[in-house]
Amino acid sequence: MAEIVGSLALTPFIVSPGVLRTRARQPPLASEHPLCSAMAFKPDETASSASHALAPAQKLELTPPPSSEGRTMVEPPPAESGPLRGAGPVRVRSKFYMSDGSVFLSVLTATPVHEQLTLYRVHRYFLERDSDFFRSLLVLPPGDAERGPDGATEETAIPLLGVTTHEMECLLFFLYHGMYERKVWRDDWVALLSISSRFLFEGIRKRAVQEITRFTEPLDPVERVVLATRHDVPQWLKPAYVELCQRRDALSVKEGQQIGLETAIPLARAREELLRRRIVCEKAAEDIKKHTPCKRKVEDCQCCRRVHSLLGTTEDSKAEAEKIVQQTMFPL
Numbered sequence: 001m002a003e004i005v006g007s008l009a010l011t012p013f014i015v016s017p018g019v020l021r022t023r024a025r026q027p028p029l030a031s032e033h034p035l036c037s038a039m040a041f042k043p044d045e046t047a048s049s050a051s052h053a054l055a056p057a058q059k060l061e062l063t064p065p066p067s068s069e070g071r072t073m074v075e076p077p078p079a080e081s082g083p084l085r086g087a088g089p090v091r092v093r094s095k096f097y098m099s100d101g102s103v104f105l106s107v108l109t110a111t112p113v114h115e116q117l118t119l120y121r122v123h124r125y126f127l128e129r130d131s132d133f134f135r136s137l138l139v140l141p142p143g144d145a146e147r148g149p150d151g152a153t154e155e156t157a158i159p160l161l162g163v164t165t166h167e168m169e170c171l172l173f174f175l176y177h178g179m180y181e182r183k184v185w186r187d188d189w190v191a192l193l194s195i196s197s198r199f200l201f202e203g204i205r206k207r208a209v210q211e212i213t214r215f216t217e218p219l220d221p222v223e224r225v226v227l228a229t230r231h232d233v234p235q236w237l238k239p240a241y242v243e244l245c246q247r248r249d250a251l252s253v254k255e256g257q258q259i260g261l262e263t264a265i266p267l268a269r270a271r272e273e274l275l276r277r278r279i280v281c282e283k284a285a286e287d288i289k290k291h292t293p294c295k296r297k298v299e300d301c302q303c304c305r306r307v308h309s310l311l312g313t314t315e316d317s318k319a320e321a322e323k324i325v326q327q328t329m330f331p332l
Helices: 002-010 017-021 034-039 124-130 132-137 165-177 186-198 202-214 221-231 234-246 253-259 261-291 302-311 314-329
Strands: 090-097 103-110 115-122
Touching (some): 103 165, 115 124, 115 165, 124 165, 124 202, 186 202, 234 261
């Protein structure tokens, strides 16, 4: 054991930057070694071997760490910008935050980075004038006496669930400025239809339905079915069903999911019935042409008139489709 301790004492100690960084993981000194402490071992003072004695020139001394002057410190990477998770949504005041407004409203929007709470401060008059929903809501007594009535402050702002900021801004622009100062796109009217149907702005809802119907480029029939079902616009359903029955392509999987299984199945049945009748008429017309060939005009030939009646015109085909849709989609 004496030889072990002596060799430890004579081992040269060299301090380097790499050692300094890992100094906390260095083994203890010989005098602090747990084995030596446990045995209370003392070197033999009369040992004759020079290799076992500690020479004065070899006295163990710890060299202080080098100064940090002139060294390049590695900075930790900066923290990611943006709100911390769990810190709550970021509050943003919209352009419809009136200084003299009396009702606070809020719309929560989820983004890939954070949640944003958009605040609106508007006048109670417009909400009560045009909306049965807000007219009933704003006259209710406060649920909590300490917090005060809902919508009185930013902290008690009335949350509008399921509403987008685009829908909210379209509604407030209509209430404050009308729709005469700017070009209104079809998507704006669709947004107005959505929010006015949800919060019972009946006048705005009727106007939105009229404007969407008047557009020269109508909505896709699938989109019309979805909007008509969601916002209770029954006059859009039958024309949309007829278009879907007459078009060349059948419903895709995505379109079937959009309109729902209960609508997609009878609609597919109506398409099959229309196609079956069209095939029968075309086959009968082809047989007539084959057995009674004629080069005369339709009005002068009886067989040609029969072929023409079987094949029908575009208006006849549409009328046939409307009849089938009525029987299949709107049974008594």
